[in-house]
Amino acid sequence: MVSAPRERGTDTDVLRNDAYADRRNLDDRRNIYEFRRPRFDLVESVLDLLVVEPGGRVLDLGCGPGIYLAALAARDPSSVLVGADLSLGMLGSARDGGTNRVVNIEAVRLPFRDDAFDAAMANHMLYHVDPIPDAAREVRRVLRPGGAFLAVTNSRAHFNEFDALLAELSGRDGWWRPSHRFTMDNGGEPLSMAFDRVETVSFCGQLHVPTAEPVVRFARSMRALSGEGYSDDEWEDLMNAFAVAVGQVIERDGEFRILTDTGVFVCR
Ligand SMILES: C[S@@+](CC[C@H](N)C(=O)[O-])C[C@H]1O[C@@H](n2cnc3c(N)ncnc32)[C@H](O)[C@@H]1O
Secondary structure (H helix, E strand, O other): OEOOOOOHHHOHHHHHHHHOOOOHHHHHHHHHHHHEOOOOOHHHHHHOOOOOOOOOEEEEEOOOOOHHHHHHHHHOOOOEEEEEEOOHHHHHHHHHOOOOOEEEOEOOEOOOOOOOEEEEEEEOOHHHOOOHHHHHHHHHHHEEEEEEEEEEEEOOOOOHHHHHHHHHHHOEOOOOOHHHHOOOOOOHHHHHOOOOOEEEEEEEEEEEEOOOHHHHHHHHOOHHHHOOOOOHHHHHHHHHHHHHHHHHHHHHHOOEEEEEEEEEEEEO
16 A cells, blocks of 8 residues: 655645646536535535625635635625635636735735734635644734634545545555645644634535536546646546446446535634
C-alpha cells in the first residue's frame, strides 16, 4: 500500500493555475448535489446563518465564481460585497456573475484595514490555506468587533463510499482529498486560536445518483488535487475502472448512494 499524497492541496501554484484556474472543476463537483434527496440548498442555508444589517460590508474569502455573493446580493442589493480569491480565473467568473468588487489575494495576508467588514465567510476553502490559524487571525483583524465569520467545510465522513471505492481501486491506504485537512471534526481548533466563540451547524444528507457519469465527473475533477503520482495513462485507467465499479453498484442497487456531511463553523 502506498500513502496518498497530501501536498498539492495547499500548493498555491497548483490551486491558482490548475485546480481552480477556472470554474469547471468546481462546477463538476457542485453538479452532483442535484441528486441530494430530499433536495437541499446549501448556499441559502448557509446565508441564513449570516446575520448582516442592510447595507452591510461582507467579505467572501476564497469566493471562487461568486455563488454565495450572487445569492447575498439578491437578498440585499444594498450590501457591499467583496470577493477575494487566489485565482484570477475564478475572480473573472465572480465578476461575470455580478460581483464588482473582486480582489486577488492569498488568505494569510489580507490587504484590508482593521474592522473593514461587518461579516465574513470562507466556504470550502480553508483546507487549502497554510497555515490556517494565520488566515483565521487575518479574518478576525478585518472584521469589526462582534462581526460574524462563517466557514463551511465537510466532515471526515463526507463522501466515504466514494473515497473507499477509489482507495480500493488505487491500492492506496485511503483516498486523500484536501478537505481532510480542515473538517467539521478538526476545524474548531485552528479557528479557536482567533475567535472567542466557535459554534457548529451540520447539514447531513444523502445523494442518490442514478448513473455513473456524474460520479466519475466528480472524481475526474479532482485530478489536480488527488491525482499526484499518476501518469495520464494511469489516471485514465483508474477513472475507467472507477466508472465500471460505480456502474456495477448501480446495476445492483439501482443507484450510487453517497453520504454528504457538510457543516458551518459560526465564529465570533
Ligand atoms: C472549493 S473552491 C470554493 C469556492 C467558493 N467559496 C464556493 O464555496 O463556491 C476554493 C476556492 O478557494 C480559493 N483558494 C484556495 N486557496 C486559497 C488561498 N490560499 N487564498 C485565497 N483563495 C484561495 C480557490 O482559488 C478557489 O476559488
